[in-house]
Amino acid sequence: MPHKKLKIKQDVLGKMVKPKTTGGFVVTPDQINNPLFYEGTVIRCFCVGCGYSTELSDGGAKKLAKIATVKHPINWNSYYFETKGCIVCSGAYQDPVLKKI
Numbered sequence: 001m002p003h004k005k006l007k008i009k010q011d012v013l014g015k016m017v018k019p020k021t022t023g024g025f026v027v028t029p030d031q032i033n034n035p036l037f038y039e040g041t042v043i044r045c046f047c048v049g050c051g052y053s054t055e056l057s058d059g060g061a062k063k064l065a066k067i068a069t070v071k072h073p074i075n076w077n078s079y080y081f082e083t084k085g086c087i088v089c090s091g092a093y094q095d096p097v098l099k100k101i
């Protein structure tokens with residue numbers, strides 16, 4: 001049911017209050033070890049700016065890897081991105097770094 005899922009996603013994002021980019025957030029194991037929630041996503045991105053964890057599609061992950069100037073791994077499992085700003089707090093992912101879980 002892709003439509004229902006999209007609706008839920010929109011509802012969640014629509015009600016979300018934009019967090020402030022304060023920085024200094026530290027990723028917790030829970031935020032990167034849990035299975036990905038959204039269908040079609042391959043990797044998590046943790047933002048140290050606002051503390052939010054988002055999920056990226058393969059295309060999005062490859063874009064971030066390009067910005068981070070790292071060769072993307074064959075399998076995104078056991079990796080996550082860390083950024084200084086994200087689509088939630090800054091409208092775009094900033095200074096992504098690919099890290100091993």
Ligand SMILES: [Zn+2]
Pocket residue numbers: 021047048049050051052084085086087088089090
């Ligand atoms: Zn953020």
